[in-house]
Amino acid sequence: MKHVLYGKCVKCGKTYDAVPDLTNCECGGILDIVYDYDYIRTRLTKEKLAARQDHTMWRYRELLPVEEDTPNTPLRVGWSPLYEEPRLAEQLGLKRLWVKDDGQNPTASLKDRASAMAVAKAREAGAKVIACSSTGNAASSLAGNAAAAGLKTYIFVPSRAPKGKVAQLMTFGATVISVQGSYEETFELSKQAIDRWGWYNRNAAINPYLSEGKKTVALEIMEQLSWQVPDYIAISVGDGCTIAGLWKGLKDLYAIGFIDRLPRLISAQAEGCCPINRAIAENKPWEPMEENTLADSIAVGVPRNADKALTAIRESDGIVVNVSDQEIMAAQQLLGRTCGVFGEPAGVTGAAGVKKLCEQGVIGKDDTVVSVVTGNGLKDVANAIKAAGEPISIPSDMDRLLVAFAEKGITVE
C-alpha cells in the first residue's frame, strides 16, 4: 500500500508496519493508520471522484487502507442518502439541516462500513474465518458481509442478546456461541478462541482498520454536500470508534485539500451512559459508567476507543450533549414524522442531541448541521412500539370514526 505509511499508537507513538492483521500496540494503545497525503493528492481529485460510477464506500479507495488489487466487498455498503430537511431545520430554528440515513446499509447500520473493511483485510490476510464478540450491529454486519464474501464467521454473544439479533446472525450462517455470562466473559472466551485458531479479529477494540471503514461516512457527507463544510456534524457515541472514524475522514479530506476547514463535532450520548462526554465536560480522564439506557447500541460503559474519541471531540472544538431516553424516543418520532426516517434509539441519539442544543440556544439560526442516523428502527421494534402509542381502535362504522376523530381532536382535511 503505497499510500499508507504505518500504524501509529495513539498512546505511545510507536509505529508498526500496516500488515493486514495489525492489532494493538505492545503498550496496549490502539493504532491509528497514517497515510502519505502527498502521494494521495497525486492520485485523487474531486473531478476523478465525480466521474466514478461506483456508489459504495469503495469509491474512496485512494483513502482506504487496502491494496490496489484487493477486491471490493460484495454487498453495497455506503453511499447512504443525505437528505436536506428544510422543515425540520425550521422547526428547530437552524439555518440548514441534513440527515444522513446510515440505516440504509445492507444490514441496516453504519457498522457495515467497518465490517466490509474487516472482510477486505481478512482476504488480504488470507483468512477464511472472521470472529468477533458483540451483541448487536457489529455482529450482524460482520455476519452479512462475510457471508456475501464466502467467509465463515464465529460470533460470540452474551446469553442476554436479543433473540431477533441472534436470528439475523444465524440467517447469515454465522456459528453463534451464546455465552452464559456477562459481556466481559463473552469477550474473554472469544479472545481465547481467536488466539487458539488464528481467526481474523473483527473487533473495534483491537483492529485499527475498522474506523478507517467508518470514516467513509464523513467522505460521503462532504462529497454529497459538494465539499461545502457544515458548521456541525452530530453523531451518537458509544464505544467511540464511530466518532473517531468520522473525524478521521474529515481530517483526511482537509489534509488532501478537498475541504478548507473542519466542522465541529457534536458528541451525543445517553444520560445513563456517557463516560466520554463526562470526561470532556469535566476535563478529566474517562471513567467507566453503568449502562442505563434503552439505546442498546451505545450502552457502552467501558468504551474501548475512548482515546481516539476524546481526541476527535477536542481537536474539533466539539460539543458534548447528553440526552434522556425520553428525549431519544421523542427524536425517533420527530425524524419519523418530519423526515420519513426510522432510526433505532441509538441511531437517533445524535438528532436528539441537536434538538436539545437548539432548545438550549447553543446552536441556532446561523448554523448548518448534519445529523447522522447510525441504525435502522426495524432493528428494535419493541422500543418503537412503546414510544409510538396506540392507534384509534373502532369497528367498521363511519359514525364511530367521526366520534373517534372528534374525541382525539383530529380535524380532517
Add this chain to the structure above:
Amino acid sequence: MKHVLYGKCVKCGKTYDAVPDLTNCECGGILDIVYDYDYIRTRLTKEKLAARQDHTMWRYRELLPVEEDTPNTPLRVGWSPLYEEPRLAEQLGLKRLWVKDDGQNPTASLKDRASAMAVAKAREAGAKVIACSSTGNAASSLAGNAAAAGLKTYIFVPSRAPKGKVAQLMTFGATVISVQGSYEETFELSKQAIDRWGWYNRNAAINPYLSEGKKTVALEIMEQLSWQVPDYIAISVGDGCTIAGLWKGLKDLYAIGFIDRLPRLISAQAEGCCPINRAIAENKPWEPMEENTLADSIAVGVPRNADKALTAIRESDGIVVNVSDQEIMAAQQLLGRTCGVFGEPAGVTGAAGVKKLCEQGVIGKDDTVVSVVTGNGLKDVANAIKAAGEPISIPSDMDRLLVAFAEKGITVE
C-alpha cells in the same frame, strides 16, 4: 404529460384522460397507462441515462406518468443493488444468477416504488392527504414517503395487524385506524372515508399509477445488466400488482428499443395461497383461495390485480411455481448464508421458486436468472427466529467450547 396517451381499461378497453386522481374504469376494470413510445424514443437514450447522477427510480422520468415539473419525492427510492451470485448459481446448477435486493429501499420493501409514485401523483392532484387500507408494506411505505413529503396519511388496518408494523406507521406520523373486523370490513370503512373526505387514494386495486412506480424495478434490472436480457426473472406474487409492474417495465424497454427480447417471468406463490398460479396452471379464470401461508405480504386470497398479473405471465410465456412455507424459510436461510441478503418470507418466495424449478430440472445450466427479493427480513423477525434454530449455548469455558464444537460436528478452520 406529452408522453402519456391515456389510461385504458384492461377489461373493456375504454380509455380515460390520465388525470392525477384516475381510478378504475366504470366497468370495474383496472386501467393501464398507455404511453407514446415514439415520442419517448426521441427523448430518452441509453447514453443519456448512463450519464445521469440521479440514482433513484426518478432517473426514468421519461417512462413515468408524471408531469415534467412534478418534483422527485424526497426519500431515496429505487436503484437497489443487483448482486451477481456465482456461488449460489453453481449450487443451484444455473448458468448465471443475480439477486435484486429491493429490501434496501427506505422503508425496506419494493412497495416504496409504488408509494413514491402515489406521493408524486397526490401532489399533482393538489392533495394534502393520502389514505389507504393495508396491513403491511404498502402502509409503511406510504406513511414514510408521505411524511418525508410533508403529506398527511390516514391508514386503515385490521385489528390483527402486527404491533410492530403499527408502530412503524405511527412513528411515521400516520393517523392509524385499527378496525375491529376483517380486512374486507377495514377496506370498506377506508373507502367510505376516502369518498367522504376526498383523500388521495393509494390503493393498488384502484390507482393505476402504482404499478408504473413498481415497474422501475425492471428498468433498473435491465440497466444494471447493461441491457443484456436474462432468460428468466423470478418474483413472488400476491395481489398481482408487482409482477404486472415488472412486466410493464420490460415491455416499455422493448417498445423503445432498449432491449431486443423479453425474458420469461417466474411467478412464485405460496402453496397455501396461489389463486393466480392456479389459474395459469389449470388455464381457468382465477378463483379466491384461503390465505394459508406465513408469507404475510403475499397472503392474498382475492387478488385485486389478477387480470394484469395473468396477462403478464401469459404474455411472457411464464412459469408458475408454488412453494411450501418450509421451502420459503429454507430459501431465506440459503440467501442469508450464501449471499448475505436477509429477506422477509414473502420477499424470498421468488428465490424459493427458482430453487424448486432447478431441482425439478425445469430450468438449469443453460439459463440465466434474476431473482427479486421484495422485502427485508427485519420486517418479520419472528419467523426468522423460528427458522434459524438455536445457537450453541455454553459458559465462558474453552473446554466446553471444544466439546460443543465436537458434538455439533463443527470442524474449526
